Amino acid sequence: MNAIQYSEYDCEDTGRFLTEACLAKQGFDIRVERAQWSNAGTALIDTGDNCLLRLMLPASSQIKPNCGTFSNGGGRQFQPLGKLLFIPHGTEFHLRHDACEQKALVCVFDPASLGVLGSYRWNWQDSVSEAMLNLQSGYLHASLQRLADEVSSPGFASELQTECLLTSIALDLRREFIDGARSAETRSDHQRKLSPRQLNLLREMLNEGEDENRSLRRLAQACELPVRTLSTRFKNTTGMTLRHYAAQLRLEKAMALLANPRLLVKQVAYQAGFNNAAAFGAAFRKELGVTPEEFRRQRQG
Incomplete structure (x- = not known):
């Protein structure tokens, strides 16, 4: 060429x-x-x-x-x-x-x-x-x-x-x-936001479900930002912390998995990225006001 x-x-x-x-x-x-x-x-x-x-x-x-x-x-x-x-x-x-x-x-x-x-x-x-x-x-x-x-x-x-x-x-x-x-x-640093590319990249890495990819250090490296800057800009962009956002993604994935009646609640918990079924149940009830079992019954009904 x-x-x-x-x-x-x-x-x-x-x-x-x-x-x-x-x-x-x-x-x-x-x-x-x-x-x-x-x-x-x-x-x-x-x-x-x-x-x-x-x-x-x-x-x-x-x-x-x-x-x-x-x-x-x-x-x-x-x-x-x-x-x-x-x-x-x-x-x-x-x-x-x-x-x-x-x-x-x-x-x-x-x-x-x-x-x-x-x-x-x-x-x-x-x-x-x-x-x-x-x-x-x-x-x-x-x-x-x-x-x-x-x-x-x-x-x-x-x-x-x-x-x-x-x-x-x-x-x-x-x-x-x-x-x-x-x-x-x-813009001053405390007003800056993440680009659409960085937001999409964060969502992809958090959805992969691997603990290594979900670490704050790995997320910051992928976005080419210091850890503290990533946290600040993420909140400027979405209005929530990275921890809260990651928790919401896990719950969204869990709700989708609960639609499959063949999956045990314990299997849903692990596939959604929770360490155990107890932690999954506590987080689910705190956010939605019902247990995973009750949510599944309501969806099926």
Whole structure:
């Protein structure tokens, strides 16, 4: 892809890249691409004046995810890359890979070249974040998957469809990283709130039910915030403490499980994340005013 400067600097084998499908126009170049590295190494990726989005596709053989960072120093460490990552223009991205083969949608585009978006300033420098290395937006994931389908099997007015999708994607990224960061800077710390991405991430981790993922330290690390800041911003956003919110999620899950008559109350308690049936019963009655058994009978009635 001509818009990307890829320079391997840790090993002689620079890897092989095979384009399976592509759709290019002034302002964007989108490809379904296979990459294969026979050795581990590190590479510098410079997108110049363009932004890059990459969505991992099925048929990739990786024992563990590749890693990356926006800085080759300054204390930043290489982070595992998610299925969906974003590299804004004007940044140098360092990729650390293992010997592997992967298939991905690689989308290189210039937001300023997408119709009306040319009237906006696209300065990402003050908003570069490690969150870009593992985007958690279901909307962006779905939009990139649609782009992959469009490139692989072009339909009527594919270029127009692609440009519309990219315009929407660019606006969503801007709201998350440029405008979101700017609005946060204008508020004092005790007034700041969590972003929609952070809220969704917290809900997913709390719903997983694993004690390790529910620890305040792990939640704060995932949101890239200090523990105390996470607690403050969560209450600013939702009006409740993280502990109360987690308890409500457990009870919501328990109420849904109680609709299954084949599950014992004890099984519902453990599956909802309670340590034992007694703690479950006490929490349930305190919040709803009835026992789990009474709630189940009322629902069945």
